[in-house]
Amino acid sequence: MSALNQIMDLRSRMGQSIIGQIEVIDRLLIGLLANGNLLIEGLPGLAKTRAVKAMAKNMDASFSRIQFTPDLLPSDVTGTEIFQQTDAGGEFKFEPGPIFANIVLADEINRAPAKVQAALLEAMEERQVTVSGTTHKMDPLFIVMATQNPIEQEGTYPLPEAQMDRFLMHVQITYPPVEDEVEVIRLVRGEDLAANKGGARETPAAIPQEAIFAARSEIGQIHVSDAMDRYMADLVQATRTPEALSLELASWIEIGASPRASLALDKCGRAHAWMNERDYVDPADIRAIAHDVFRHRVTLSFEAQGSGKSADDVIAELLRLVALP
Structure with a gap:
């Protein structure tokens, strides 16, 4: 089975458990294939x-x-050294923390204090943890998917805007349509019934890690034209100099995106094209993932917030104004 078929199989299996959120599933897969970390809100x-x-x-x-x-303490995430008694005497041994896994779910990251957030973000960026002068590397397959709740502010520590830039994409999940919610009710009811009956359930073979690495290799060979490179750069530049496009847009943006946005557009655009069975990137790929790439990288002005403009509104206007290649 080809790498694409295996990834599509994974997509299908996830779709059986997550009703009405196919776009979210695609973003999770793009993050996995692009070797980046995701913030899910x-x-x-x-x-x-x-x-x-x-x-x-x-x-x-x-x-x-x-x-x-x-x-929570930073060592609760990264791990720590513990003293062990042996026949030859005592010695310190590193006990890995939960960050040492292939897929790490950082649930409600905005409930952790700054030191813990910093320890996690450092591990995400460096793909390694240093404890007592010794460096411990992560596995080749390593991705952090952090969730946060946008409505509760009591007892939370919002991520600094500069630190949020470390996430490849900021994915937002919204309410499903009523038809999908009916399917959710039936799905969970069926899962509860199956659990009450007990017995072993046949599960298909797990998707191997080699499929992910093979997919990444193929994505690396996706063709990106000079015009597409310029289009991605123009989009990012427009967040920094919006007055060149529109005075209204300029009044909405306080701080533009960093070069990490350009790199994220490239990586995610190629992954999106590959998942759609194309060997080249076109503007539709970039526009499809632009909101997720820019959402946490563009800082809105007080005027935009006062006018009720969201980051998605600003990005939509940006995509409308920047000329297609």
């Missing part, structure tokens, strides 16, 4: 945690969940 009960678990369950990969709380 949505109201309680919208299957943020379930979506990540569904991915991990169907892959031959280790999974860990970190439930962030205000009393």
Whole structure:
């Protein structure tokens, strides 16, 4: 089975557990294929945690969940050295923390204090943890999917805007249509019934990690024309000099996107093209993932917030004004 077929199989399996959120599933897969970390935001009960678990369950990969709380310590995430008594005497041994897994679910990351967030973000960026002067590297397959709740502010520590730039994409989950919610009711009812009956259920073979690495290799060969390179750069530049396009747009943007946005557009655009069975990137690929790439990288002005403009509104206007290649 080809790498594409295996990824599409994973997509299908996740879709059986997550009803009405196919776009979210695609973003999770793009993050996995682009070797980046994701910030997933949505109201309680919208299957943020379930979506990540569904991915991990169907892959031959280790999974860990970190439930962030205000009393968490950095060592609770990264691990620490413990003293062990042996026949030859005592010695310190590194005990890895939950960050040492292939797929890490950082649940409600905005409930952790700054030191814990910094420890997690450093591990995400460097793909390694240093404890007592010794560096411990992550596995080749490593992705952090952090969730946060946008409505509760009591007892939370919002991520600094500069640190949010480390996430490849900021994915938002919204309420499903009523037809899909009916299917959700039936799905969970069926799962409860199956659990009460007990017995072993046949599960298909897990998607191997080699499929992910093979897919990444193929994505690396996706053709990106000079015109597409310029289009991505123009979009990012427009967030920094919006007055060149529109005075209204300029009044909405306080701070533009960093060069990480350009790199994210390139990586995610190629992954999107590959998943759509094309060997080249076209403007539709960039426009499809632009909101997720820019959403946390463009800082809105007070005027935009006062006018009720969201980041998505600003990005939509940006896409309208920047000329297509």
